[in-house]
Amino acid sequence: MTDYTELIASFTKDDFILDYEPVAKKGFTEEKRNFEQAWQAQFRAHKDQTLFYFGFQDELDFLSPTMAFLHRITTEFVRKIAAQPDLEISRENTDLSVSADEIAEIRKIIPFGNGMAHVNDGWLVGIWERLTHVYQEAIKAYPGTVAAFLTEHHAGINVAGRIFFHLVENSEDERYPFAFLATYATKPEDGKKALHTPLKNALREYQNQPEKLIQLLSTVSRAADSSGFISELMESGELFSPLRLTARDATVFLTEIPLYEEAGIMCRIPNWWRRKTNQLRLNLTVGEKEPAKVGMDAILSFKPSLFFGDAAISKEEIQGLLAETQGLALIKGKWVEIDHQQLQAALAALSKAEALADRQELTLAQAMRLELGSQELLGIPTTGLEVHVSTGDWLRHVKETMANPETLRGHKPVPSFHGELRPYQQTGYDWLKYMVDLRLGACLADDMGLGKTVEIIALLEHLRSRQGGRVLLILPASLIGNWQKEIAKFAPSMPVGVLHGPAAAKHPQALLADPVFLTITTYGMAVRLAELGAISWDLIILDEAQAIKNPGTKRTKTIKGLTAKTRIAMTGTPIENHLSDLWSLFDFLDGGLLGSAKAFTGFTKGLKKDPGGYTKLRNLVNPFILRRLKTDESIISDLPDKIEIKEYPLLSKKQMVLYQNLVKELAQKIEETVGIARKGLVLASIIKLKQICNHPDQYLGQDLYKPDHSGKFEMLASICETIYEKRERVLVFTQFKEMTEPLSRFLEAIFHRPGLVLHGGTPVAKRTELVETFNGEAYIPFMVLSLKAGGVGLNLTGANNVIHFDRWWNPAVENQATDRAFRIGQTRDVMVHKFITAGTIEEKIDAMIEEKNQLAGDIIKASGESWITELDNQQLLKLLSLGGI
Numbered sequence: 001m002t003d004y005t006e007l008i009a010s011f012t013k014d015d016f017i018l019d020y021e022p023v024a025k026k027g028f029t030e031e032k033r034n035f036e037q038a039w040q041a042q043f044r045a046h047k048d049q050t051l052f053y054f055g056f057q058d059e060l061d062f063l064s065p066t067m068a069f070l071h072r073i074t075t076e077f078v079r080k081i082a083a084q085p086d087l088e089i090s091r092e093n094t095d096l097s098v099s100a101d102e103i104a105e106i107r108k109i110i111p112f113g114n115g116m117a118h119v120n121d122g123w124l125v126g127i128w129e130r131l132t133h134v135y136q137e138a139i140k141a142y143p144g145t146v147a148a149f150l151t152e153h154h155a156g157i158n159v160a161g162r163i164f165f166h167l168v169e170n171s172e173d174e175r176y177p178f179a180f181l182a183t184y185a186t187k188p189e190d191g192k193k194a195l196h197t198p199l200k201n202a203l204r205e206y207q208n209q210p211e212k213l214i215q216l217l218s219t220v221s222r223a224a225d226s227s228g229f230i231s232e233l234m235e236s237g238e239l240f241s242p243l244r245l246t247a248r249d250a251t252v253f254l255t256e257i258p259l260y261e262e263a264g265i266m267c268r269i270p271n272w273w274r275r276k277t278n279q280l281r282l283n284l285t286v287g288e289k290e291p292a293k294v295g296m297d298a299i300l301s302f303k304p305s306l307f308f309g310d311a312a313i314s315k316e317e318i319q320g321l322l323a324e325t326q327g328l329a330l331i332k333g334k335w336v337e338i339d340h341q342q343l344q345a346a347l348a349a350l351s352k353a354e355a356l357a358d359r360q361e362l363t364l365a366q367a368m369r370l371e372l373g374s375q376e377l378l379g380i381p382t383t384g385l386e387v388h389v390s391t392g393d394w395l396r397h398v399k400e401t402m403a404n405p406e407t408l409r410g411h412k413p414v415p416s417f418h419g420e421l422r423p424y425q426q427t428g429y430d431w432l433k434y435m436v437d438l439r440l441g442a443c444l445a446d447d448m449g450l451g452k453t454v455e456i457i458a459l460l461e462h463l464r465s466r467q468g469g470r471v472l473l474i475l476p477a478s479l480i481g482n483w484q485k486e487i488a489k490f491a492p493s494m495p496v497g498v499l500h501g502p503a504a505a506k507h508p509q510a511l512l513a514d515p516v517f518l519t520i521t522t523y524g525m526a527v528r529l530a531e532l533g534a535i536s537w538d539l540i541i542l543d544e545a546q547a548i549k550n551p552g553t554k555r556t557k558t559i560k561g562l563t564a565k566t567r568i569a570m571t572g573t574p575i576e577n578h579l580s581d582l583w584s585l586f587d588f589l590d591g592g593l594l595g596s597a598k599a600f601t602g603f604t605k606g607l608k609k610d611p612g613g614y615t616k617l618r619n620l621v622n623p624f625i626l627r628r629l630k631t632d633e634s635i636i637s638d639l640p641d642k643i644e645i646k647e648y649p650l651l652s653k654k655q656m657v658l659y660q661n662l663v664k665e666l667a668q669k670i671e672e673t674v675g676i677a678r679k680g681l682v683l684a685s686i687i688k689l690k691q692i693c694n695h696p697d698q699y700l701g702q703d704l705y706k707p708d709h710s711g712k713f714e715m716l717a718s719i720c721e722t723i724y725e726k727r728e729r730v731l732v733f734t735q736f737k738e739m740t741e742p743l744s745r746f747l748e749a750i751f752h753r754p755g756l757v758l759h760g761g762t763p764v765a766k767r768t769e770l771v772e773t774f775n776g777e778a779y780i781p782f783m784v785l786s787l788k789a790g791g792v793g794l795n796l797t798g799a800n801n802v803i804h805f806d807r808w809w810n811p812a813v814e815n816q817a818t819d820r821a822f823r824i825g826q827t828r829d830v831m832v833h834k835f836i837t838a839g840t841i842e843e844k845i846d847a848m849i850e851e852k853n854q855l856a857g858d859i860i861k862a863s864g865e866s867w868i869t870e871l872d873n874q875q876l877l878k879l880l881s882l883g884g885i
Contacts, residue, residue, distance in 0.1 A: 035060075051127075052077075052134040056153040065111035065607070072109060072611070073124075076102070077131045078150070078157070085162045085266050086185035087146045092136040098128040109611035112579060112618055161219030161264040162186075164196060167245075167253055169270060169335070176244035177330070180253065184216060200240040222263035227256050251327040251337070270335070278309040278336045281386035282349050286367040287395025295439035295565075296365040296590050301392060304353030306346055308336045315350065318343055345385045352379065365592035367395065371620040372595070372603055372613070398438065402623035405431035413458040414465045419490045421458060424628055424635050428455040431626050432568065433462060436539065441567040441589025443545070445627040448572045448722050449643045449831045450635065453486050456541060456570065461491045464517045469538030474559065476544050477522045478714035481648030481838035483543075487518075494518060499525055502653075523547050527558045537564040544718060545569035548588055549581040551597060560588050573725040574625060579604045582621065590624060630829050642818070642830045646846070647719070648838040649711030651693070656882070658692045658699060659840065663881050670873050679869040682876065686841065686868060689880065693837040694739060694806055705742040712805060712835050713746060719833055720750045723801050724781065729774070730801035733817045735787045735808055737761065743784045743805065755782035760789045767794070774798050787817055796820040800828040805835055809845050839882050 042050040055074030063071060077096070081087060084094050103121055110119050142149045147159040162185040170179045182199040206213035220239065224231040229252045233239040245253065257267050272278045283305050291298035306313050311332040321329070322343050329338050356362070356379075370389040391399060401407060408430040413421065421429060428444065432455060435442035446452045460471060475483065480500060487494055499508060499521035508531045512519070526532060540562055542548065548556040567589050574585060583600045586593050594600045607613045628635050630643075651659060666685045673681050691699040695710040707713040716732070723730050732743055737759045744757045756770050774780050775798035783796065787808055799821045808814055814834070821830050836842045871879065 048130050048134050052131050052138075053153065055131075056157075058154075061608075068608070069109065069111050069611070073106060073127060074131065076106070077128065077135075078154075081135060081146070082150055082157050083160045083266060085160050085164060087160070088162075089185060089187045091146060092140045096128075096132045096135070098125060108615045110614055110618075111607075111611070112582070112614050112621075158262065158264060160266055162216060163199065163219055163264075164266045164268060165253075165260055166268045167250065167270070170244065173244060175246065177247055177335075178245040178250040180243040180245050182220075182239055198240075198242070203240060219264035223260050223265055226259045226263070229253065229256060230260070247328040247330075247335075254328075272309070272335065276386075278334050279386055280313075280336065280339075280342055280346055281307050281388045282346060282353065283307050283312075284353060284370060284387065284389045285392050286362060286370065286389065287364075287398075288392030290394045291364070294437070296363065296441075296592055298364045299360060300362050300364055300367045300395065302357045302360070302362045302367070303392075304350055304357060306350055307388070308332065309334050315347065318347055342385060349385055349387075363592070364395075365590060368399075368593060368620055369595055371616045399623050401434060402431075402440075405434070405626060408434055414462050416465055416493050417458050417461040417491055419454060419458070421454065422451070425451050425455050425458075428452075428626055428628075429458045429462075432456070432459045435568075435624075436463070436566050439566050441569070441586070441624065443569045443571065443574055443585065443589060443625040445571055445574050445625050447627075447629045448719075448726075449630065449645060449829075450628060452570050452572075453483065453543075454490060456568070457487060457490045457494075460518060461494060463539070464491075464494060467538075468517065470515055470535065471518045471539045471541065472532065472535075472537045472562070472564070473518060473520045473541045473543065474523055474526050475520070475542070476547065476714065476718055477524065478649050478711055478718055479543055480520060480522070481650050481711075483520060484838075485646075485648050496520060499529065504529070523555055523559070526562075527555050533558075533562055535563070537562065539566050539568065540564040541568045541570065542588070543570045545571040545585060545588075546573055546581065546721075549584050551580065551584040551587065556584060556588075560591075572722045574627070579617075586621065586624070593620070593624075642832060644832045644834065646834050646836055647715050648836055648843070649715040650838050651711055651840065651882075652696075652709050654696050654709050655692055655711065658696055659689060659882060662688055662692065663877065666880065667873075667877055670876070682869045685880070689841055690806055691736070693840055693842055694734070694736070695742070697742070698736065698739060703742070705746065707746065711837060715835060716743075716746070716803065716805065717750055719801075719803065720747060720782070724751050727779065727781075728801055729780065729799040730782045730803060731796055731799045731817075731821055732782060732784045732803045732805055733787050733814075734784070734805045736806065737786045737789075739805070740784045740786055744782075747782045747784065751781040753779070753781060755780055755784065757784050758789055758794075759786035762789065771796060785817075785820075787813065794820045801831045801833075803833045803835070807834065807836065807842055807846065809849065811849060841880050844879055 039050070039054070051070065051074055054071060055076075055078040057071065060068075060071070080096055080102075081094070084090070084096075087094050103124055106124055107121070139146060139149060150157045150159055164183045164185075166181045166183065168179050170177055183196045184199050184202055186195055186197055186201075186205065202213060202216055206216065220230065220234060224234050229249070230239070233243075254269065254273050257269065260267055285303045285305070287300045288303065289301050291300055306315075306318065308331050311334060313331070321331075321338055322340055324338060326338050326340055328335050330336075367389075405427050408427070410426050410430050412426075413419070413429065428446065432442060432444065436459070444452050444455065446455075463469065463471070473483065477500065480498060484496070484498070487496055495516040496518045497512075497514075497516040497520070498504075499512075499519060504521070504525060505528060508529045512531055512535070521529065521532070540559075542559070548559055550556055569585055569589055571585075574582060580597075580601070583594050583597060587597075595603075603613065603617075662685065666681070669681060670678065688699055694712055695705055697703065697705050697709070705713070707717060720730060732747065734740060734743065740757045740759050744755055748754050756774055758767060758770055762770070770783070771794055774783050774796060780798075783799070802818050802821050804814055804817070818830070818832050834846075836846050868876065868879065
């Protein structure tokens, strides 16, 4: 599992859990399991120190991508220490600061996964600084040499000597266009940072200390054993003076650099050689002109050409180079390496590419997939040849707009949309319109609480008023009530049909016979209703689209088989566990973009050897994903510190039957009861109705608590799965002590680890211990609290999510509970979810509170629920019965 949220937490907060592949993985021996457990314990005890020493471990094939990435950072840090030629002189004062180039290289290998947006340059620099601090403290206390310290922890570390080889261009001399100089690090008077001086000075410095001179030159001697070029320079004594080199000599020097560096010599050379910027490459320019049609199947223009660096070169010029000697050559003002085999491969690849361009068969999906590699897709032989894909004017504009939606000119939603979009929501709305116009699938992956639903409703109302058509929305059953409420609020004139429940299953034709603009159904119904596949939808939207992450299930196959011009996926977690989740999502959105499942699996397997492939994958899919986080600077200033969301779960079939039967029973008894007995009957019935809304088993006194028997449990699962993926923490409040344990068991299954429970029976001393544990270093994902016991006096700022599982019907009491997390010391926005079962007494009383009428404002606050007993029988039954408000 690639999970940045735990990785981020380990070095930004005090929550950390090692992220290893499951221990049941094939080949995971007892030895590896013991290794894992030992390192887990060390990380928990001393994170920074353990991370540093982790860098001395050899590459471990069973690490997850996240931990392999951490390992790669730390091994690079250890290599940087070993490569300092002045480390014995400077010791803890050695400059180990990470360069911009090093950060850029690390950025290329960031695994693709949830939370990757948090792994920015600042975070990487912070990790490096913490590693530096650990090293400095360790070496300050170490009595031996730095080389001994390093080899003590890994015998295979090759410590650099004190000698540098420099090669620079010399444009003033055509015969000798390069210059060479050897230098060494020497201790200055202040004894801190080393100075670098020409190697000839060493002859004078050590003229009376031949053993030290031999020690200094030991790395050169090792290099000379493998290099005739260096051996000759040593024997002639030329190594100790500045030298002019021919292009041929410079070629020898540059190609032998790995030998020198292995011997412990640092080499400083032109960037164009180190970065391979002047290499011969095949350039494929796609999408210069706008295609005749839109969508992933649109045929794009395709033009191949050859380049040395950024300079184009013709076939004729390549033929001319084949007649020259191999080595360095100055081509169009740039030094390039002439390799006859590579030149022949380039000509063959160019001919193949030109033939493909003549056939004009390259689709938009294929053009974008070229990012992952062109050899397999186009059949172009590219052995030893770099292939670069560049976008033409039209495709470049499209991709830049997709990736930077803030550049779109925003137009306000149509007048029939009743709402005001926040600036970032306006951007999302504009981006969705742009993607739909191009018929490109889009993934709206905004953080939970930022209003994905509102952005989609604004889009739907735009489409309805401008062009009509038919839209299918597929979602978990628990979200039907939420969508109905939001549509009624923001787009009340939108025709909506809901395909859910027994009637839809028995007579879907009747419900689909009279077309409405928006049809809402569930994932379960989508599999059962073959009639949906007979309709050509203008747009299909999936909410909680992680439901199709498994490509092999009947659900996923059925939904992908539906016909639509355009598709949108809504999810806060585009990748939950594996990169295959991403493939399945894009197979629905933009089929063909990531190739076949087999081809994509082959690509992902190659990421361990070539982690730079993560960058290619990000470049390919990121334009199709719009993800904004609550922590984004452009977002956070536009949000309240506390975001309150009302959730409207539906009653399950079992809940509905029990609820209706209880109301019928009360209707009979109420006619025969008066006075204090009537009041007691009413209050007892209200409690029972609340219990039914929570879960039938609470009302029936059973202890099974099957999730699908309760709309609230399904809603709780949906929300907490996202919280788990983000490795955040949550407080769940209930007014019933007997619900705390069932909720805790249910949440433990979602979070895959236990949480905490606090209620009226918890001893006072134990409460303090629970609070400290919850806010502490170990990741405790949830705490379930009874509202009265946990409503005051507790500081639980470790959580930034609050769920009111059932309602107290007193805003002041609920706010007190919320303030356990939303208080001084809280550094993140707090998400508050209030569960209100649709159509029940919960919704009706919430409406009264929301309206702030006299009843809600005065009576409810003063008397809790007792005011309900004062209603006459007709008013009472109207309040309690199922139905709209």
